[in-house]
Amino acid sequence: MDPNAGKKNLVNRYSREELEARLMAEDFKRITVSFYRYVILDDPQAMRDRLYQEWTELNCLGRIYVAREGINAQMNVPEQNWEQFVKELHAKEEFKDIPFKIAVEDDGKSFLKLVIKVRDRIVADGLADDHYDVTNVGTHLDAESWNQALEEGAIVVDMRNHYESEIGHFENSILPQAETFREELPEVLEKLKGKESDKILLYCTGGIRCEKTSAFLKHHGFTDVNQLHGGIIDYARQIKTKELPNKFHGKNFVFDERLGESISHEVISHCHQCGEPCDVHVNCANVACNLLFIQCPTCAEKYDKCCSEECMEVQHLSAEEQKELRKGKKSQKRFHSHRRWGDLHPETKS
Structure with a gap:
C-alpha cells in the first residue's frame, strides 16, 4: 500500500x-x-x-x-x-x-x-526551549489603556522588522532596525538596558511577537512589561468602535498579498527610488533578486517594476537566459548580498 x-x-x-x-x-x-x-x-x-x-x-x-x-x-x-x-x-x-x-x-x-x-517555532527566536518561560507574559492593554500609557510617557517599542515600521508606527516608538525577530530580541534588550524598572509598552501586528518578547524581557528582570492586546490590527478596530484617538501613524504592514492596510491614511514613508511620498511595498520583478522595497507608480513604470537598472536588464532577458543566470552561488551572491534597500542604495536611505 x-x-x-x-x-x-x-x-x-x-x-x-x-x-x-x-x-x-x-x-x-x-x-x-x-x-x-x-x-x-x-x-x-x-x-x-x-x-x-x-x-x-x-x-x-x-x-x-x-x-x-x-x-x-x-x-x-x-x-x-x-x-x-x-x-x-x-x-x-x-x-x-x-x-x-x-x-x-x-x-x-x-x-x-x-x-x-x-515548524520548530511559530515565531523563530533562535533560543533554546528552556531559555525562558514563554507563558510568563506581560500585561495586555486595550486601546484605551494603551493610549493613556503613551500619553503618560511610557517607553514604547515596535517589535516588528524595519521594513514594517518604516511605513507605519506609533508615535515616539523605538524602531529596531532588525531584519528578523531573532535579531530583534537582543537589539531591543540592549536598547532598554538600564530601564528594567520603567513602564515598557510592546506592540506588533497581531500580538504574537509581543507575547514572546514580554516573557523574554521579564526573564531579564524587567518588572513593568505591557503589550498591546490584539496588536495593531485589533487596535484599529477598537479605536473605530470606541471612537478613541488614533496614536498610530501610517500603514500596517501585513504578510499577505495586500502587503499593507491603512490605519491613519497618512503616508509617512517614501519611494526608495525617487524619494516621493509612498507606502507601497513591492518585490523586485527580477525573481533572482526579489528585494522587498517601496516603489511609487512612476518608478514602477520607469524601472519595469525592478529595484535597479541591473535587475531591469535581467528582467528583459529570455526565460532561459534568466534561468541560467540564477544557477549557482555566484547568482545568489550577486542578487542576495543586499537584503535592505538602504544597503543597496545608501544615497536614498532616509
Whole structure:
C-alpha cells in the first residue's frame, strides 16, 4: 500500500496563474483573519493534516504555522463558511475560544492558496526551549489603556522588522532596525538596558511577537512589561468602535498579498527610488533578486517594476537566459548580498 495514500491531497498543486484566476472568478466575499495561541501540541503534524483537510473542505486560503508550542495563522475564509469555521476550530480543546483579529482593509484577495507548515517555532527566536518561560507574559492593554500609557510617557517599542515600521508606527516608538525577530530580541534588550524598572509598552501586528518578547524581557528582570492586546490590527478596530484617538501613524504592514492596510491614511514613508511620498511595498520583478522595497507608480513604470537598472536588464532577458543566470552561488551572491534597500542604495536611505 502506498504510504502516502490519503496525504496526496494535503498540499496545493495549482500554479499561481490558476490560483489567481480561480480567486478572481469567485462571486462571494472572504473574511481575512489572523490568530495565534501558545499551547503545547503533542503531535503538530497530525494537527496540521487535520486542519488542512477541514479548511480545504471550507475553501479556506492562507499561511499557517503549526509547532509544538502552538499555532500562528493568517488566512481568509469564505463568508458563508465563517460560522462553521469558528465552530470547528473552537471545538478543539487546544484552540477553544481562541481570539480572532479581523483585517482592517479587506478585498478578500489576501491569499491565493492554503499552506500549513509544521515548524520548530511559530515565531523563530533562535533560543533554546528552556531559555525562558514563554507563558510568563506581560500585561495586555486595550486601546484605551494603551493610549493613556503613551500619553503618560511610557517607553514604547515596535517589535516588528524595519521594513514594517518604516511605513507605519506609533508615535515616539523605538524602531529596531532588525531584519528578523531573532535579531530583534537582543537589539531591543540592549536598547532598554538600564530601564528594567520603567513602564515598557510592546506592540506588533497581531500580538504574537509581543507575547514572546514580554516573557523574554521579564526573564531579564524587567518588572513593568505591557503589550498591546490584539496588536495593531485589533487596535484599529477598537479605536473605530470606541471612537478613541488614533496614536498610530501610517500603514500596517501585513504578510499577505495586500502587503499593507491603512490605519491613519497618512503616508509617512517614501519611494526608495525617487524619494516621493509612498507606502507601497513591492518585490523586485527580477525573481533572482526579489528585494522587498517601496516603489511609487512612476518608478514602477520607469524601472519595469525592478529595484535597479541591473535587475531591469535581467528582467528583459529570455526565460532561459534568466534561468541560467540564477544557477549557482555566484547568482545568489550577486542578487542576495543586499537584503535592505538602504544597503543597496545608501544615497536614498532616509
